[in-house]
Amino acid sequence: MNFSRTLAVISGGASGLGKAVAERVVAAGGKAAILDLQDVAGQALAKQIGAAFFKCDISVESQVTAAMEAAREALGGINLMVNCAGVAGSGKLLGRDGPMSGDFFDKVVRINLIGTFLCDKAAAAIMQNNTPNEGGERGLLVHTASVAAFEGQIGQVAYAATKAGIAGMTLPIARELARFGIRCVAIAPGIFMTPMLAGLPQEVQDSLGKQVPFPPRLGKPEEYAQLVQSIVEIPTLNGETIRLDGAIRMAPK
Numbered sequence: 001m002n003f004s005r006t007l008a009v010i011s012g013g014a015s016g017l018g019k020a021v022a023e024r025v026v027a028a029g030g031k032a033a034i035l036d037l038q039d040v041a042g043q044a045l046a047k048q049i050g051a052a053f054f055k056c057d058i059s060v061e062s063q064v065t066a067a068m069e070a071a072r073e074a075l076g077g078i079n080l081m082v083n084c085a086g087v088a089g090s091g092k093l094l095g096r097d098g099p100m101s102g103d104f105f106d107k108v109v110r111i112n113l114i115g116t117f118l119c120d121k122a123a124a125a126i127m128q129n130n131t132p133n134e135g136g137e138r139g140l141l142v143h144t145a146s147v148a149a150f151e152g153q154i155g156q157v158a159y160a161a162t163k164a165g166i167a168g169m170t171l172p173i174a175r176e177l178a179r180f181g182i183r184c185v186a187i188a189p190g191i192f193m194t195p196m197l198a199g200l201p202q203e204v205q206d207s208l209g210k211q212v213p214f215p216p217r218l219g220k221p222e223e224y225a226q227l228v229q230s231i232v233e234i235p236t237l238n239g240e241t242i243r244l245d246g247a248i249r250m251a252p253k
Contacts, residue, residue, distance in 0.1 A: 006030030012085030020221035058115035112162035174239030190245025
């Protein structure tokens with residue numbers, strides 16, 4: 001696929017990793033639609049870079065379906081779906097205040113895992129009708145997993161479960177949608193400079209960065225976006241979960 005002709009929908013695109021993807025797509029000459037609950041930030045970014053914005057709770061199927069159709073109309077089609085929306089969902093199975101509530105676990109699963117699934121199927125339903133390029137491609141779905149899918153830490157039981165699920169459904173989706181020429185690839189970031197980490201003291205950020213073997217720093221959202229572009233441009237990247245982590249392997253806590 002030609003990155004400069006990308007018609008991209010980015011969930012969680014108002015900030016962090018998603019914001020970097022939206023900026024890179026538009027800068028390359030493509031079109032982007034941002035789906036996010038952050039209304040003010042989303043509209044501001046869309047105006048700044050020349051993208052479309054649709055307020056959307058990705059855990060609600062009707063909202064996802066409506067937003068995806070609106071994005072299709074605004075962009076003139078969709079050939080890239082990048083799933084960046086999610087929540088950290090930190091909490092212990094047996095915490096200080098007692099066992100984790102089922103409602104909390106369910107909320108994290110509904111946003112991170114089910115939200116990704118809902119965006120995937122809504123985007124794929126549109127992509128299947130695209131005119132294929134010379135290589136037979138009609139579209140690409142990108143998942144955001146995490147190194148927590150493989151080395152979940154204490155306090156990440158809900159988060160790690162969702163990220164493992166996101167990684168786990170990547171290959172089955174890629175295999176199923178191969179007949180349409182739609183690929184599916186997951187990225188598993190390590191410790192990245194996101195809005196959540198940006199609020200931490202500098203010494204804490206430096207300490208986290210030093211845990212990464214090389215380069216010994218936090219990952220940059222722009223590097224995530226750069227990998228998305230590479231995935232778009234390399235057709236044989238399919239059904240895989242790619243670690244983007246500087247060789248870090250997370251400790252138990």
